[in-house]
Amino acid sequence: MSLSTQIAGRADVIIAGGGVMGAATAFFARQLGLSVILLERDLVGQYASGTNFGNVRRQGRFLQQLPLSNRSRELWGRLPELIGEDVEFVAAGHVRVSFKEEDSQRLEKYAEDCKPYGLDLEIYSGRQAVDRFPMLSPDVHLASFSPLDGHANPRLAAPAFARAARRAGATVLERTEVLNISKNSEDFVVETSGGQRFVAPQLQISVGAWARKVAAAFGEDLPLVPKAPQMAVTEPVPYRIHPVIGYASWVEEEGVYLRQVERGNIVFGGGRRSTVDLEAKRARLDPLNTLRQMPHMERLLPDFARLRIIRTWAGIESYTDDDLPVMGASSLVPGLFYAFGFCGAGFQLGPGVGATMADLLATGQTEIPLAPFSIARFASAAVA
Amino acid sequence: MTGLFRRVAETGRPEIAITVDGHAVTALEGDTILTALLVAGDRLRFNEFDKMPRAGFCLMGACQDCRVWTEDGHELRACSTSVTPGLRIVTKEVPWTRP
Amino acid sequence: MDAPVIVVIGAGPAGTRAAQTLACAGLRPVILDENQRQGGQIYRRQPKNFTRPATKLYGASAASATALHTDFEALRSSVDYRPETMAWGVSGDMLLTECRGQADALRFDGLIIASGATDRIMPCPGWTLPGVFSLGGSQIALKAQACAIGQAPVFMGTGPLLYLVAWQYLQAGVKPRAVLDTSSLTTRLRGLGGLRRRPAVLAQGLRYMADLARSGVTLRSGIRPVRVEARQDGETLCAGAVVWKDGRGRTHRTECDAVGMGYGLRSETQLADLLKCDFAFDATSRQWLPVTDRDGATSRAGVYLAGDGAGIRGADAAESAGALAALRCLQDMGRPVMEGEMARLRAALKPMNAFRHGLETGFPWPWRHAADLPDDTVVCRCENVTAGDIRRAAGPLDSPEINRAKAFVRVGMGRCQGRMCGLAGAEILAAARGITIEEAGRIRSAAPVKPLPAKIRGVVT
Numbered sequence: 016m017s018l019s020t021q022i023a024g025r026a027d028v029i030i031a032g033g034g035v036m037g038a039a040t041a042f043f044a045r046q047l048g049l050s051v052i053l054l055e056r057d058l059v060g061q062y063a064s065g066t067n068f069g070n071v072r073r074q075g076r077f078l079q080q081l082p083l084s085n086r087s088r089e090l091w092g093r094l095p096e097l098i099g100e101d102v103e104f105v106a107a108g109h110v111r112v113s114f115k116e117e118d119s120q121r122l123e124k125y126a127e128d129c130k131p132y133g134l135d136l137e138i139y140s141g142r143q144a145v146d147r148f149p150m151l152s153p154d155v156h157l158a159s160f161s162p163l164d165g166h167a168n169p170r171l172a173a174p175a176f177a178r179a180a181r182r183a184g185a186t187v188l189e190r191t192e193v194l195n196i197s198k199n200s201e202d203f204v205v206e207t208s209g210g211q212r213f214v215a216p217q218l219q220i221s222v223g224a225w226a227r228k229v230a231a232a233f234g235e236d237l238p239l240v241p242k243a244p245q246m247a248v249t250e251p252v253p254y255r256i257h258p259v260i261g262y263a264s265w266v267e268e269e270g271v272y273l274r275q276v277e278r279g280n281i282v283f284g285g286g287r288r289s290t291v292d293l294e295a296k297r298a299r300l301d302p303l304n305t306l307r308q309m310p311h312m313e314r315l316l317p318d319f320a321r322l323r324i325i326r327t328w329a330g331i332e333s334y335t336d337d338d339l340p341v342m343g344a345s346s347l348v349p350g351l352f353y354a355f356g357f358c359g360a361g362f363q364l365g366p367g368v369g370a371t372m373a374d375l376l377a378t379g380q381t382e383i384p385l386a387p388f389s390i391a392r393f394a395s396a397a398v399a
Numbered sequence: 400m401t402g403l404f405r406r407v408a409e410t411g412r413p414e415i416a417i418t419v420d421g422h423a424v425t426a427l428e429g430d431t432i433l434t435a436l437l438v439a440g441d442r443l444r445f446n447e448f449d450k451m452p453r454a455g456f457c458l459m460g461a462c463q464d465c466r467v468w469t470e471d472g473h474e475l476r477a478c479s480t481s482v483t484p485g486l487r488i489v490t491k492e493v494p495w496t497r498p
Numbered sequence: 499m500d501a502p503v504i505v506v507i508g509a510g511p512a513g514t515r516a517a518q519t520l521a522c523a524g525l526r527p528v529i530l531d532e533n534q535r536q537g538g539q540i541y542r543r544q545p546k547n548f549t550r551p552a553t554k555l556y557g558a559s560a561a562s563a564t565a566l567h568t569d570f571e572a573l574r575s576s577v578d579y580r581p582e583t584m585a586w587g588v589s590g591d592m593l594l595t596e597c598r599g600q601a602d603a604l605r606f607d608g609l610i611i612a613s614g615a616t617d618r619i620m621p622c623p624g625w626t627l628p629g630v631f632s633l634g635g636s637q638i639a640l641k642a643q644a645c646a647i648g649q650a651p652v653f654m655g656t657g658p659l660l661y662l663v664a665w666q667y668l669q670a671g672v673k674p675r676a677v678l679d680t681s682s683l684t685t686r687l688r689g690l691g692g693l694r695r696r697p698a699v700l701a702q703g704l705r706y707m708a709d710l711a712r713s714g715v716t717l718r719s720g721i722r723p724v725r726v727e728a729r730q731d732g733e734t735l736c737a738g739a740v741v742w743k744d745g746r747g748r749t750h751r752t753e754c755d756a757v758g759m760g761y762g763l764r765s766e767t768q769l770a771d772l773l774k775c776d777f778a779f780d781a782t783s784r785q786w787l788p789v790t791d792r793d794g795a796t797s798r799a800g801v802y803l804a805g806d807g808a809g810i811r812g813a814d815a816a817e818s819a820g821a822l823a824a825l826r827c828l829q830d831m832g833r834p835v836m837e838g839e840m841a842r843l844r845a846a847l848k849p850m851n852a853f854r855h856g857l858e859t860g861f862p863w864p865w866r867h868a869a870d871l872p873d874d875t876v877v878c879r880c881e882n883v884t885a886g887d888i889r890r891a892a893g894p895l896d897s898p899e900i901n902r903a904k905a906f907v908r909v910g911m912g913r914c915q916g917r918m919c920g921l922a923g924a925e926i927l928a929a930a931r932g933i934t935i936e937e938a939g940r941i942r943s944a945a946p947v948k949p950l951p952a953k954i955r956g957v958v959t
Contacts, residue, residue: 320953
């Protein structure tokens with residue numbers, strides 16, 4: 016069509032996907048002087064970025080992810096100066112609780128292993144844990160406390176980054192779906208649902224669960240499975256639980272977690288994940304999963320039993336088979352970058368991913384080790 | 400304290416003694432908790448955010464603004480729960496057993 | 499082959515007639531009723547130990563109410579009636595229920611949702627004060643508890659319920675201080691064409707107005723609520739006066755000790771939403787409603803809507819619609835049904851549709867008031883979200899529709915899931931952004947439909 020041959024915009028980088036990764040990248044790329052066009056199919060932060068639990072947690076992460084996570088944590092603490100709002104970030108700590116000896120051993124080992132990465136955890140016996148956090152069940156066997164972690168409001172984070180990016184001069188277009196991407200000798204040419212074409216020498220793909228198709232089109236298919244972690248929230252009750260509390264079990268159904276927002280509601284999630292309809296852009300929320308969470312929540316927090324659940328939701332997240340994200344440069348296409356597949360643990364990383372991707376986009380390098388997250392790791396394995 | 404509600408009929412029902420925030424309140428058999436509290440007083444609870452008194456609104460289980468608690472922390476929707484003899488109601492959230 | 503499981507949600511006029519129709523066809527429907535006793539809202543029954551006759555409770559509708567109650571009692575052995583049971587969610591093809599902390603999952607072959615309606619609310623400053631109740635709530639206090647919401651109430655809003663409730667209070671010996679209707683006489687005349695389609699109901703409404711006027715109750719039309727003021731006695735924080743403007747813009751203050759407010763009704767559509775039924779915007783009522791055909795069939799096979807939960811047509815229509823939806827359900831399952839009966843019910847519903855249009859035209863939702871609400875007016879009474887918060891979501895936070903505003907400022911995010919504030923919140927957003935109310939959208943439903951006890955047991959635990 017002749018209309019679509021008009022170029023609607025040209026920039027140093029086009030970012031496809033306005034989740035927290037894309038929005039934060041847009042912001043930090045502007046800080047480094049790049050011109051940016053951010054294209055979001057629906058609304059910024061509407062899917063995984065806006066529906067996740069809101070964990071700003073480092074402990075428990077894959078060790079090689081900690082440099083990135085540490086960088087992100089430092090940025091979380093500076094959000095007011097960076098983007099003008101705190102998105103309800105509360106650095107009240109993160110507690111992982113175990114009820115079984117074997118789980119306790121894992122927690123203790125992790126606390127040792129993460130030290131060289133600059134993550135200092137405090138290990139409490141069950142009794143110490145209950146002294147420190149009296150709302151916990153007296154059956155707690157051991158707790159690992161990460162005092163500088165915390166939680167934030169996921170509904171606010173990505174939109175706040177996008178607004179800050181826009182104020183800093185980025186072009187942020189919502190309800191603008193990328194329909195086609197082609198590459199000529201110099202530039203990526205991105206055609207959108209509005210019949211517009213955008214052109215840039217660099218392109219970042221941060222479209223979350225929908226990234227597989229895009230990567231595959233560039234010859235970099237990978238196993239990426241969408242799943243829907245399920246959350247719920249109670250009615251508001253007096254604010255008394257400050258840190259995030261998670262049940263550190265290696266049994267999927269037991270792995271519930273909770274946080275209380277300052278207004279009083281207790282947000283919780285975990286356990287069995289629901290399925291996703293990517294075409295319909297819908298997580299198939301199963302309220303039975305909420306029922307399944309209840310006994311584990313009560314085991315963690317006995318007084319939970321007296322509360323009422325007022326809302327449930329699920330978000331669409333994507334998981335790789337090694338539980339690590341895809342982040343960094345394409346191994347095949349110059350100028351192409353990826354940041355997706357954060358396996359249900361991306362929210363905390365958001366600001367750090369944005370800053371690190373901006374480094375890459377602006378300078379071609381970053382001090383954060385990204386090798387474990389390269390998409391090249393899937394090239395050797397046959398993709399199912 | 401005058402009550403908000405005024406009984407206009409059906410006043411010959413048997414009395415039921417309940418307790419509200421430690422004070423004795425006389426209800427009538429067939430009263431909802433909301434009725435019993437608003438005949439005797441002028442509020443049910445306080446809003447969590449502005450701490451202002453609330454006295455329910457829809458009376459049909461839709462607005463969820465008429466929550467009260469039993470002394471042992473059990474939450475009740477006052478408009479759709481009938482009084483029972485000896486019921487002990489509090490109008491502020493009960494402290495947790497593990498605070 | 500097992501008999502098909504048909505679930506009827508709600509035991510008001512629509513649910514009762516649907517269940518009766520199914521029972522007549524030899525099925526044993528499950529009836530889920532949130533209430534303790536069958537009857538629904540408009541024909542809500544008083545507790546068993548109350549003694550007032552039906553004529554006192556239901557006035558001109560006493561015969562219909564009594565018939566509905568009597569017919570239900572006759573049905574009891576042929577239906578699986580579950581009172582105090584909430585249908586709170588959907589998991590695949592199962593309906594999730596809760597009764598006194600016990601969960602259940604019901605697999606159904608057919609589902610007839612007759613979930614009724616609640617008052618449509620336009621907030622005003624002071625509407626969260628103790629002593630301010632919904633019109634429906636004011637009526638329930640009287641009908642089901644033999645209580646008046648105060649000794650000198652003001653009834654404010656619009657629609658026929660305004661006059662019915664005021665009249666019922668008058669009959670009960672409580673003279674309303676005033677009945678303040680936002681609809682002007684001119685506007686009401688515009689609805690007359692539709693209202694005339696049910697002359698008896700229209701005449702009844704006029705009689706209520708005449709009785710109120712004759713008793714010296716102040717009746718005002720074309721008013722604009724300004725605020726509800728707290729009592730000035732310094733002891734209690736309760737409604738003490740209504741400040742309002744008349745059609746010419748003059749401000750009045752009416753002292754009172756209670757306020758009943760409501761602006762027509764809004765359908766309870768959460769379950770249809772959770773079942774992923776299609777919705778469409780209804781321009782007449784400015785609401786998004788589940789799409790149904792003339793028999794109540796939704797876009798989802800096996801799911802039917804009847805009664806006010808599918809659009810407000812009132813109790814008589816609900817009875818016909820309940821029976822019709824049940825027949826259609828039977829027909830869709832390949833069971834023989836009397837086509838003539840279906841045709842008769844469809845014909846009976848025709849004037850109801852015109853009447854409904856007349857009501858919405860003659861007593862319209864005063865949506866324009868939303869734009870003028872002061873910024874500090876609480877709109878979402880669960881979360882204490884103000885009109886100013888919603889405008890901030892609309893403007894600086896750039897929310898193009900109401901769910902985005904909900905995500906940012908928590909409007910409709912509380913215990914009631916936007917039942918009370920959703921419609922007004924969308925109007926405020928639409929006005930602030932200069933978009934249509936259709937574009938502002940509707941608050942998406944989420945399980946649980948109403949708060950669910952965390953100590954719930956059963957099904958999976």
